[in-house]
Amino acid sequence: xxxxxxxxxxxxxxxxxxxxxxxxxxxxxxxxxxxxxxxxxxxxxxxxxxxxxxxxxxxxxxxxxxxxxxxxxxxxxxxxxxxxxxxxxxxxxxxxxxxxxxxxxxxxxxxxxxxxxxxxxxxxxxxxxxxxxxxxxxxxxxxxxxxxxxxxxxxxxxxxxxxxxxxxxxxxxxxxxxxxxxxxxxxxxxxxxxxxxxxxxxxxxxxxxxxxxxxxxxxxxxxxxxxxxxxxxxxxxxxxxxxxxxxxxxxxxxxxxxxxxxxxxxxxxxxxxxxxxxxxxxxxxxxxxxxxxxxxxxxxxxxxxxxxxxxxxxxxxxxxxxxxxxxxxxxxxxxxxxxxxxxxxxxxxxxxxxxxxxxxxxxxxxxxxxxxxxxxxxxxxxxxxxxxxxxxxxxxxxxxxxxxxxxxxxxxxxxxxxxxxxxxxxxxxxxxxxxxxxxxxxxxxxxxxxxxxxxxxxxxxxxxxxxxxxxxxxxxxxxxxxxxxxxxxxxxxxxxxxxxxxxxxxxxxxxxxxx
Amino acid sequence: xxxxxxxxxxxxxxxxxxxxxxxxxxxxxxxxxxxxxxxxxxxxxxxxxxxxxxxxxxxxxxxxxxxxxxxxxxxxxxxxxxxxxxxxxxxxxxxxxxxxxxxxxxxxxxxxxxxxxxxxxxxxxxxxxxxxxxxxxxxxxxxxxxxxxxxxxxxxxxxxxxxxxxxxxxxxxxxxxxxxxxxxxxxxxxxxxxxxxxxxxxxxxxxxxxxxxxxxxxxxxxxxxxxxxxxxxxxxxxxxxxxxxxxxxxxxxxxxxxxxxxxxxxxxxxxxxxxxxxxxxxxxxxxxxxxxxxxxxxxxxxxxxxxxxxxxxx
Numbered sequence: 001x002x003x004x005x006x007x008x009x010x011x012x013x014x015x016x017x018x019x020x021x022x023x024x025x026x027x028x029x030x031x032x033x034x035x036x037x038x039x040x041x042x043x044x045x046x047x048x049x050x051x052x053x054x055x056x057x058x059x060x061x062x063x064x065x066x067x068x069x070x071x072x073x074x075x076x077x078x079x080x081x082x083x084x085x086x087x088x089x090x091x092x093x094x095x096x097x098x099x100x101x102x103x104x105x106x107x108x109x110x111x112x113x114x115x116x117x118x119x120x121x122x123x124x125x126x127x128x129x130x131x132x133x134x135x136x137x138x139x140x141x142x143x144x145x146x147x148x149x150x151x152x153x154x155x156x157x158x159x160x161x162x163x164x165x166x167x168x169x170x171x172x173x174x175x176x177x178x179x180x181x182x183x184x185x186x187x188x189x190x191x192x193x194x195x196x197x198x199x200x201x202x203x204x205x206x207x208x209x210x211x212x213x214x215x216x217x218x219x220x221x222x223x224x225x226x227x228x229x230x231x232x233x234x235x236x237x238x239x240x241x242x243x244x245x246x247x248x249x250x251x252x253x254x255x256x257x258x259x260x261x262x263x264x265x266x267x268x269x270x271x272x273x274x275x276x277x278x279x280x281x282x283x284x285x286x287x288x289x290x291x292x293x294x295x296x297x298x299x300x301x302x303x304x305x306x307x308x309x310x311x312x313x314x315x316x317x318x319x320x321x322x323x324x325x326x327x328x329x330x331x332x333x334x335x336x337x338x339x340x341x342x343x344x345x346x347x348x349x350x351x352x353x354x355x356x357x358x359x360x361x362x363x364x365x366x367x368x369x370x371x372x373x374x375x376x377x378x379x380x381x382x383x384x385x386x387x388x389x390x391x392x393x394x395x396x397x398x399x400x401x402x403x404x405x406x407x408x409x410x411x412x413x414x415x416x417x418x419x420x421x422x423x424x425x426x427x428x429x430x431x432x433x434x435x436x437x438x439x440x441x442x443x444x445x446x447x448x449x450x451x452x453x454x455x456x457x458x459x460x461x462x463x464x465x466x467x468x469x470x471x472x473x474x475x476x477x478x479x480x481x482x483x484x485x486x487x488x489x490x491x492x493x494x495x496x497x498x499x500x501x502x503x504x505x506x507x508x509x510x511x512x513x514x515x
Numbered sequence: 516x517x518x519x520x521x522x523x524x525x526x527x528x529x530x531x532x533x534x535x536x537x538x539x540x541x542x543x544x545x546x547x548x549x550x551x552x553x554x555x556x557x558x559x560x561x562x563x564x565x566x567x568x569x570x571x572x573x574x575x576x577x578x579x580x581x582x583x584x585x586x587x588x589x590x591x592x593x594x595x596x597x598x599x600x601x602x603x604x605x606x607x608x609x610x611x612x613x614x615x616x617x618x619x620x621x622x623x624x625x626x627x628x629x630x631x632x633x634x635x636x637x638x639x640x641x642x643x644x645x646x647x648x649x650x651x652x653x654x655x656x657x658x659x660x661x662x663x664x665x666x667x668x669x670x671x672x673x674x675x676x677x678x679x680x681x682x683x684x685x686x687x688x689x690x691x692x693x694x695x696x697x698x699x700x701x702x703x704x705x706x707x708x709x710x711x712x713x714x715x716x717x718x719x720x721x722x723x724x725x726x727x728x729x730x731x732x733x734x735x736x737x738x739x740x741x742x743x744x745x746x747x748x749x750x751x752x753x754x755x756x757x758x759x760x761x762x763x764x765x766x767x768x769x770x771x772x773x774x775x776x777x778x779x780x781x782x783x784x785x786x787x788x789x790x791x792x793x794x795x796x797x798x799x800x801x802x803x804x805x806x807x808x809x810x811x812x813x814x815x816x817x818x819x820x821x822x823x824x825x826x827x828x829x
Contacts, residue, residue, distance in 0.1 A: 232776070239671070245679055403546075
């Protein structure tokens, strides 16, 4: 039975709890018009010429103008459309793009109107930036009047929009403000803003707040406020979502598989084709792998579907090349398939037995899991495979001749790159000039080189499809590639939120809708 | 006493200098350049060269050290290689959160652990003593991040009582206090066990001393004997232990900071190290070493102040 002392003690405790405002069932879900979005990394450089990526892209799309934006076409491939900042933007001929901005678009503060001079300044400065590769054939931008101008290319380039104008690299900046900055660059503070949102607050390593721009004349965003919550650990982010503290977060493939079988109440899973391509590469110059029959045997010995089931929770598609889904040139079939008997035959023809191979991979859990399946598959055909997990620092140097002699002993590795929505981007790393740089497989082919040059100048989609599919066939025929997957992007989100994404899978919060 | 204090401070400066030399040497040896790690294949040779130049990585360790200490004397810890923000600013943004977390974690550990240890010593072999013994070992064994995850599952997901993420709204102390509850509990739980065992062992030793027997013989109340005569001596090893704990937790709190997405110096250093963001690593490590280097002498001086026997030997 409770005595007076107990009563006083418990009352004091309950009073303390009440004073702190702790309420049972306090689920901190999105409140009304505030959307809480989890981000993996904080902003570092918002300047499109020197950016790192991630949430920086999201903030640029939400707060800064551009001439065009990416959209997914009915065929599932990426395309573009004019943005809400223009009255028109058209490709007049293969080397000319004309644009007319809407009148009276205002920068925040005292930066005046958004003008064609700003467009000229912004695009031409990209040529001297870290992201100059996004505009490989840009020559100049001519200004016709305050709102109109022409983008002039040195040569046709089919990806001018998707890789350049409609991407984060096509972000327009206020010339009058940027010119006055030290080195004409900025990092975490936008010089001026003009978009559906304005960035109003940034607490480093914690939170970024965007608020709907009251002066925005375009389509009003669905949410009055967006809070980006910095949660680096993906498991912590998943817990935060389940506790209702964020409304949307990316999740690991295995988590996506778990959610598919048992979805949390009020949640929805969006599986979005990602910009990545993953493969196992083989060093064609290594003594063990010089014989093409050995490499082709390895291609046929690896059960890729098992890898996708175990390491990706069956959420990822099998790849047949390097061009991701939704991009012209995506390949839908390979010439080889999982066939251990054929692998054994090829090894016997090559006169090889008792082979020892090292498979190097970044030391991430799912990659090591995948490598273990590869190890088991290869053991099945008589190849002993040693898995070597590697820290990011030394891993990215493995095939670089400039970083030492590691490339000589490199045999097999698990690799993932990220691609832009144009096939020229992923294939650029496998040309002859990249041997010793990013072509760790160390091969070249005259037809491949010729197709590479032809593809850059070709603007017809059907012809580009043929060119880039053929290039991937050539890659596959070297035996140096085992295609794995195009890693999908899995997002778990509140069912009342309809997310939208750019070509790289970054969230476009200004295009989010409410269900 | 003054000479002792100067001696300890001098030793701290030497520790600081030696630590930074070791750090610079280690940073020189680890492979990987920041641009390639951040951007992968997109890091062009020009970009890598620019960042290498910017960080002074082509200079010798001696030159880099000289540059670093030269700037340090001017109060400049360098700039973050990506955002160009002063490292000192980044450190000062993160450090208070870690200090608050450590203070809260160790604070509740002291509030529970010290009385538990005293009681266990005074009521040796009682039921509570035995339970405390078992639980102490258990709590010491369980990693803090495991405790954190279970707390989250119970109080945030199951019950929905407490928030998981972040440190709370700036300026709102109530919100920050709520956000501190679970992280501080997770961090401090293991130290409850440590402190209870240490205090128990010290108290058992002291309680057998002649002056305690004399105090009892004079008829002093047991509570006063424990508080004024026994605990004052028995607590001395605990003070040293707490100083060591602060130093260790300055960087090891990173697990708690990661799970609860709290800002902190440990997380700042770990993130910077994985990205080879050398200026932030250098500035962060310097700060933690400095804090550790001054915490130990403060603990030693406190012990000397509390214990006349130590003062007499100085």
